[in-house]
Amino acid sequence: MTSRKQTEADDRLAILNRGRKGRAVRRVDAHLDSAAPVEIGKVPDPYDPRNEGQLDDTERDDLAACESAVGSLQVAFASAGKALATINRARLYRETHSSFDAYVEERWGMKRSQAYRLIEAWPVAAALSPIGDTPESHVRELVPVAKTHGLEAATAVYADLRGRGGRITAAIVRQAVRSQFSPEPQGVASDTGQKQPTTATGSPVDQLKMALKAQRAVWSALAPSVVQAAMQQDPEATRQYLADVEIQATRTAKRARRA
Structure with missing residues (x-):
């Protein structure tokens, strides 16, 4: 039983790793630096299409800048969640604030619920991808x-x-x-073998x-x-x-x- 569970776990890990490698191979968008936030001034202002055909060199540069900005947003939530978790657990706020709730509200203008949503999410994001790009x-x-x-x-x-x-x-x-x-439908035995109420005839x-x-x-x-x-x-x-x-x-x- 243990061997089968271990095999299933290994299979799942292999699928995850295969997906990560696939993304790495397909990363023709190497200009994306998801770890570094992009200043708003470096993002091109919206404009009408120059033409209906292929992108020109300027448009390709604009696309690269825009995608870099979007890419940084995609991983920012996981990094922020981990950072908030560290600040909270280590009480790194204690020199300036009496509580974590007060810290996130006064320092970041963030509601308590938003902070804890980020804290809850980061371990999942890290488990799905080491660079947090899920x-x-x-x-x-x-x-x-x-x-x-x-x-x-x-x-x-x-x-x-x-x-x-x-x-x-x-x-x-x-x-x-x-x-x-x-939940298990009524009338069906659960995976633990316990019988559930049934209305079947x-x-x-x-x-x-x-x-x-x-x-x-x-x-x-x-x-x-x-x-x-x-x-x-x-x-x-x-x-x-x-x-x-x-x-x-x-x-x-x-x-x-x-x-």
């Missing part, structure tokens, strides 16, 4: 998982999504969290037959033509639903293998 919106969705189930569970959710490929959005992360950590074998029938209905509903039409109508929502279906299918398969 979008803040993604990290926010995983903070409750880390608080309840631990950092390993939070990173596993994100590793699974990365392993599927495709674009990850905050909504997709939210759906994955809900699917993997939602028929014998246990009849209930399994009903489950199989429902599973076949799901398979039929996912006809390629339906999926293609859904992608044309609303690609983002379709990807979210398909990711949710895949997660549920994985959970179902794991439960069936335990029998």
Whole structure:
């Protein structure tokens, strides 16, 4: 059992590392220096397009400056959260302020709730990427998982999504969290083996037959033509639903293998 858990953990880590290496290979945007904030005066003022074709040299320079500014914002929240955590725990504010709450409000004009949100988020951001470049919106969705189930569970959710490929959005992360950590439906035994209240009728074998029938209905509903039409109508929502279906299918398969 321990060996299998270790193997699963190693697999998840491999997926995360593969994703990081992939990003490193694809970093043609080497001009981004996410560690250094960009002064607002160095960001080009908004202007109308020069033409409809390829960017000229000036536009490429402007794009580089703008993306550098956005890149610094993407990692700033994680660094700020870690810094605030250190200031709070070590009471580095004590020479000038009586409390951490007073410090963040008077020194930074920051509400207490905002400061603690940053403090809660930074360990998750660091676990997902050592340079803290995971979008803040993604990290926010995983903070409750880390608080309840631990950092390993939070990173596993994100590793699974990365392993599927495709674009990850905050909504997709939210759906994955809900699917993997939602309460057990009534009438189904929990993973610990404890029986839950049930409203189902028929014998246990009849209930399994009903489950199989429902599973076949799901398979039929996912006809390629339906999926293609859904992608044309609303690609983002379709990807979210398909990711949710895949997660549920994985959970179902794991439960069936335990029998």
